[in-house]
Amino acid sequence: MQRLSQKILLLSGWKRALIAFMIGALTALALAPFHFFFIGFLTFPILVWLLDGAVGPIEAGRIARHFPAFWTGWFFGFGYFVAGLWWISNALLVEAPEFAWAIPLAVLGLPALLAIFYGAATVLARSFWSSSVARIFVLAASFGVAEWLRTFVLTGFPWNALSNTIQPSPLMMQSSAFVGADAMNVLAVACFALPAAFFTKGRERILALLCFMILLGGHLSIGVWRLNYSPEPDAEGSIVRIVQPAVDQSTKLEPGDGKVVFDALLELSSQPIVDETLARPRYIIWPETSVPFILTREPQAVAAIADMLKVGQSLIAGVVREEVDEDSDGSQRRYYNSMLLINDEGIITSAADKTHLVPFGEYLPFSEQLKQWGFKAVAAADRGYFSGAQRRSLPISTGLTAIPLICYEVIFGGEINRLEKTDGLMINVTNDAWYGHTPGPYQHFHQSQLRAVEMGMPMVRAANNGISGFIDAKGRIKAKLEYGQTGAIDAELPASLAIPFGKQFQSQIFWLLVVLFATIGIVSRTRG
Template sequence: MSKKNIFFIYTFLLLLGSLSSFSLPPYNLIFVNFITYSLFLYLIVLFKEKKAKISNFFFLGFAFGYGYFASSLYWVSHSLTFDKQLTFLIPVAILGLPILLAIFYGAAVIAIHSLIKKDYIFLLIFSISLSIFEYLRGILFTGFSWNLISYSWSFSLENIQVLKFIGTYTFNFFSILIFSIYFNSLWPVQFKKILINSAFLFIVLISNYLFGKIIIKNTEFNQYNDIKIKIVQPNIDIAKTWGTENENRNLISLINLSKVNKDEKTLIVWPEGMIQQTNPKDLYKYKEYFNKNFSKNHLVVVGVTNPSISGNKINFYNSLVVLNNNAEVVNVYNKIKLVPFGEFIPFENLLAKWGLKKITFGYSSFSSGAERKEIKLFNNLSFLPLLCYEIIYSGDLKRDSKDYNFIINVSEDGWFGDSIGPHQHLTQAVFRAVEQGVPIVRSTNKGMSAYISPNGKIINSLELNKSGFIDLKLFFLKGKTLFSLLENYIFYFTIFLSIIFVIALRKFNKNG
C-alpha cells in the first residue's frame, strides 16, 4: 500500500470520526454510526490484508478518534475566552485535547492487530478492545469519560432503560458491536450478509426498544410531598461572578428568584460558584438577607469557594454547602473530581513559572476533597452532592455514601457559551438518573437546569441563557436498580465473559 493511499485513508478516517460526532446530542443523527464504525472496522481489516506496518494500525485508530473528539469537544476552548492571559491556549485546547483522547483509540486498534480477521469473531474482539480502552479513558490521568458513543442513544428514553441493568460502559460495548456490524459486507458488496446483518440488527433494536417501553410502563414511583424543591437559574454573566460587589448583587438576584412559602418545607438549589469571595464561615454577614426571605423551614444549597487552612498552607476547595435561614453552614461537600487546567494545574510548580493558571477565577489551584457522603435534610431525606462534571463518572458516584434519595448536581456551564457542551452535559445527567434509579436535581447558572426523573425523563428544564426557576416535588423509584448495586462490576463481568467466548470460538474454529 503506497504512502499516498495510506495518507488518503487516514484523512478519510478523520472525516468518518468527525461525522460520527453528529450522532451525539444535540444532533443525535445515530444512523451515521452504522456507516462510520463499519467503515472504520473494514479499513482495519483492509490494512491487515495489505500487510501494513504495525504503526499504521495505531494511526488508523488515532485518526478516527481524533476526528471524533475534535468535532465533538471543540467547545471546551470557549472557556479560555474569558481571560486574556489564556487566549493563546485556544489552539492547544482545540487541537491538543483530541490528541490525548485519540491515543486511546489508536491503542485499542494496535492492541488487537495480530487478531484481525474478516469474521464475526474479530467484530467481537474489536468491540471488546475499544470498550476497554474507552473505560480506561474514563479512569486514567484523572479520567475524562465524556462522549462515549453510547450517548448517541440519548434521543430515545426507551432505548436507554437498559442502563438500569448494565450501565453506560457495558451499553457502550454493545453499541460499538452493533454499529460495526456491516464491516464484512461493504467491499465487495455482499447483499446476503447485509440482509443477515440487518435482520440481526432489527431484532436487537426492536427488542431493546420494546423492553424499555415495558420498563417505563411498569415502573412504579412513590411521590414525596413533605418537601418542595426549587431549582434556580440566575443567568449571571460569568465575568460578573467574581468580586465582592458582584457577589452582593448576585445574591440579591438569587434570592429574588427564590420566593417561597415560609410555612412550607423547601430546599432551594442555586448553581455552582455563586459565592466566591466570602469564606463560608463568614456568610453570617448575609444573615439579614436570609432571615428576611427564608424561614426555619428552608435550606439553601449553593456552590462556593471554600478556603481551608492546613498548617502554613491555605487550600481552596470548590464546594457545595447547605445553608439555613441564618446563612449558617449546616453541611459541606468538597469536590473530589477536579477539571484539569479548569480547576487545577498539573505540575503547577513548573507550569506556573510559564504564567499558566487555572481557567476559573483566582490564581491558585483548587484542592481535591477527601470524601463524598450523602447529605441529610429535614431528618428523613438525603441527597448525593455532585459538582459540575462529577456527574459524568458512571459507576463512580457513591464513593463513601451509603444510601441517598436523590442527586443534586450544581454546575456552571456558562463557560461553554451557546455551544453543544451544555447539551452533552445534561445528557450525562440523564444517563446517571437511569443507572442509579434516582431523580436528579440540576442547577446551573446559564443553563441547562433540569429536573430528571428516575427513568431519565426530563420533567422540566430551563433553556440556555435565560433566568428562571423550577418548582417540583420529588418522586422516587420503588426499589433499586441492578446497576446501582453492582455498578461497573457488570462491565468487568461482561468483558470477561466475552473474552472467554472469543477464546472458545477461536479454539472451536481451529479444531474444526
C-alpha cells in the same frame, strides 16, 4: 455496497486518515444537542472496513506492523473528540487574551490525547481480527476497554463516552439501569458496527442480522417496558426550587459585581410560587460557585440568606469554601469548590467538597514547576482549589440524603455507582457559563439524565446559565430552564426506584461481555 466496502478497504495514506477523521467527526452528531444516533450505523461500518485494510507490511517490525491500525483508530478518535469537544476552548476566551494562547491545546491537543485510547483500541482489535462477523465483537470489546480506561487514566475524562451516542432519549436510556455505562459502551459499538456484515454472503449475513436485531430490539424493548409497564416512582413530597441566575461568566469575575449577583440570587429565591397547586419550596438550590465571594467572610450576606429563607426552608448553595490552616498564622488558606446546606437561621448545617477537580481548570498538575513558568488554573483565579478528602453524602433532612455532584463529577458513572445508594436524590450544581451557548451544556445535561437512570435516583440540576432541571429516576425531564434563561422553577421531588436487578453486578457484567466478545474473536481467528 460490497464494491464500496472494497474501495474503503483499499484506501491508504492520507486518504485513509481523512476518511477516518471524517467519520469520527460525523459520529459526534449522535451526541447532544443533535442526537442523530443513526449516524453510527454508517460511521462504524466504515471504520470496520478501514480496519479490514489496516495491515502493515510483512517486512515491518512487530511494532510498525500495527501502525496502520493505530492511526486509523487515532484519526477516528481525533475527529470524534475535535467535533465533540471544541467548545471547551470557549472557557479560555472568558479572560482572553490571558489564556487565548492555550486555545489550540484545547481544540486539538486534548482530542489528540484522548484519541490515543481509540488508537490503542483498534490495535488491540486488529490483533485478533478475522474476516468473519466475529471481528465486530472484538472491536466492541476493545472500545469498551478503552472507554473504561478513560474513566481513570490521568485522573479520568470519560466525557462523551460512546455509550452516550446510542442513548439519545429516555426510551433508549433504560438498558443502562441494568448493565451500567461501561457495558453500554461495548454494546453500543457492537450494535453500530454490525451492519458492516450485512452485505456478506451466506450465514455471516444471517448471523449479523440476528445479532443486530437482538441488540437493538432488546435495547428498545427494555425502554418501552420500563417507561410504560414497570413501577413508577412516587413523589417524595418535598417541593424544590432551582434558581438559575444566568450570570455571564465575565461579569462574575468583575470586581465589585459580587453584590449585584448575590442580590439577584436572593430575589429569584424569593419569587412567589407560580403553580398554585404546589406548596412553598422546602429546599432552594443555587448553582456551582453561585456566590461570587467567600460567603463565610461576609456575615451580612449570611444574615441576608437567613432573612430570605422562610421557617423550615433550607438553601443548598454552590460556593467556594475557605479553610484556614490552624498551624499557620492565618496566612495559609485552602479553598474548596463546595456545596453548603444552610438552614433558616443562617447556620451551615452540612457541607460537601468536590473531590474530582478539573486538571488545569481548578488546579495545576505539577503546580510548583508550572507556576514558575507563569501558568495558573483557568477557573480558580489565583488561589487554586483543593480536593475533598472523600465524597460525602449531604444529609438534607431526616430521611432525605443527597449525593452531591459538583460540575463534571456527574460524568463519572462508575464512581457514583460505587457509592451506597441513599433514599434521596442526586444534586448536580454546575457553572456551564464558561462554555457559552455551545454543545457543552447540552452534553452535560444529557449525561445527568444517564446518571439518574443508572442510579435509579432523581437528579436535581442547578446550572448558572443552564440547563437546569428536574430529572426523574427514569431519565425523564419533569421541568427545566433552558440555556440563558433567568428564573426559578419549582417541582415536587420524585422518589428513588428500587435497585434494578444486576445493578450491583455491573462491573462483572462489563468484564463478562469483554471476555465473551474477545473469546468469540479469538476462536474465529483460530478457526480461520
